[in-house]
Amino acid sequence: MHFGTLSLPAKLFLLAYHPDKGRFTGGPDLHLVVRAGALTELAQRGLLRESGGTVAPAVGARTGDTVLDGLLEAVERSRPRKWRGWLTYRSRATLSAVRDQLTAHGYLRAERRRALGVFPTRHWELERTGYAEALHAEVLAVLRGPQPVEEVGEREAALVVCAATGKLRPVVTGRDRRRHKDRLEELTDRSAGGSPELRELMRHLRKALATAIASAEVARSGGG
Template sequence: MSTFYRGLTPGSVDADRGGAVHYGTLSLPAKLLLLAWNGERGKFTGGPDLHLVVRAGALAELAQRGVIVETDGIVTPVTGARTGDTVLDALVELIEESRPRKWRGWMTHRSGNTLNEVRDQLTAHGYLRLERRRVLGVFPVRHWELERAGYAEALQAEAGTVLRGPQSITEVSESEAALVMCAATGKLRPFVTGKDRRRYKDRLTELTDRGGGASLDVTRQMRALRKALASAITAAEAARSSSGGGGD
């Protein structure tokens, strides 16, 4: 079984720098953001729906860890359950405080918040560097540069092996499977292309089920989550197309 690079030492906590990175590894949403790094262009690309992909990763990890479950189609938090990761726990709190929603609803509801929180956390832990700029010398914007290119490149290489083989599905961890499922379904650039999605369609189905591990309930949740993400991406593309913004 391959192991993604460790970000911090196991159990390390630094509340003043964005909170703990649980179990010494980056969370799924954090890894998905790093998969959006385009080394050739020297910047993050990811596509216009990066916020949806990152939110899907957060939901997938919460489901895998048993912090949220599906009850009659509704995403339901387990009472009092937390992960120790500030980004993931912020989403749990949002789910607790909001009206009931299905997976599709949670793909989009305040999904930009999760992306911003992941950026802030990675910046606090030294993976990203924040630069503040002004457009036309007036409008303030925030821009992020990657500080740990080697980490992102290694992550992309290992995730590529999970998607394209020759690694056996049985050798893929549940976390790796969910990572690649979210990235591919969300059309995350530059990690995956349209050709990849067509060529590895069957493998992505296998990875989706692998994301549930031995639990039939979690496997069903991974399937529902993938379907919801695909639906959200399609809707976003249709909205851009109708407004002249283009799609995939």
Template sequence: MPYGSLSLPTRIFLLAWDTGRNKIAGAPDLHLAVRACALAELAQRGLVSDVDGVVTPVLGARTGDAALDSVLELIEESRPRKWRGSITHRARDTQAAVRDQLVSGGYLRAERTRVFGIFPSRRYELERAGYVEVLHAEALAVLRGPVPVSEVSEGDAALVVCAATGKLRGVVSGKDRRQYEERLDALTDRSGASSPELPELMRGLRKALASAVSSAEAARSSGGGGGG
């Protein structure tokens, strides 16, 4: 996975990394944002569409990217789901697949460790902090300008919208979400600029991600967890 070839889900996973603390921080629902980015990229590639609110794949289509293809396979093999269900259903599987890709690509390093000195586990450390810092700077430039929305790539627009909606606080603060709400609306439409039906699909995906995150937050507040 050379620089410049990272998928949207791998890029948002890296965006959640705090380079100073060398760990993911401020992103309790990262798995939902990762899955939303995977769906966004598949939609932009024309491999999933919205049919009466149901996420519908192009049967047998594959991208060659293991994480994206696993999402396509899951959609094909599962019962029909709307966008929110497609975001939440086994979302942590997609996050794990993305993390493994980043280890294989040399962006992360996996170290074997033991919890309480007994239970085997793995700890992940960032190998390319400079690259992540560039990602952060680029994401903030997309969010805040001064580049016109019309000049932002569809992928970058989707990435920033998912980071904001998924509440990756290390990337987009609550203040930023409020201050740049209109620009985020414009970026949502921009993320679907390649075909007439995509802007509405992307708006639906963003709404579904916001709903999934709100439910996860409510579950944590009530002590019910927030897994997907």
């Protein structure tokens, strides 16, 4: 697995790494962001679409990526759900699959530790910090410009939209989201290429991610 071939969910996981702090600080909702990346990539590949307001898979199709194919199989086997339903349903399984995949390919190193000196846990260290730093620079360049949105690649646009909407603070600040709000709208449409159907789908998926993140924040604050 080379850097240029990393899937969208894998790149989003690496964006949770904070270069200045030397550790992962993506926040408690990283599983939602990574799941959104997987759904987005499957949609861009034409393997997920909307049917009657719910997510419908291209049955039997596969990508060759274990993370993406695992999610696609889950969508095939499960009852119909809307985008938000698939963002939250067992989303930590996708996060774990991405971590395992990146570890197997040498991007991460798993260490066994004991919480409170008693309970065994696993901790991940980034082996290839240069890749995370390059991703950070790429996302900020696309978000802030001055490159015209129409010249941004569809995958790059999707990466920025997921990172910003998912509030991956190590790379996109609240100030960035507010300042570049209009550009994020344009990047959302750009992630769909020239397909009107996919453009609408991407808008729905982005809205679902924003809603899921907001709900999780309210729950943590004790408001629901």
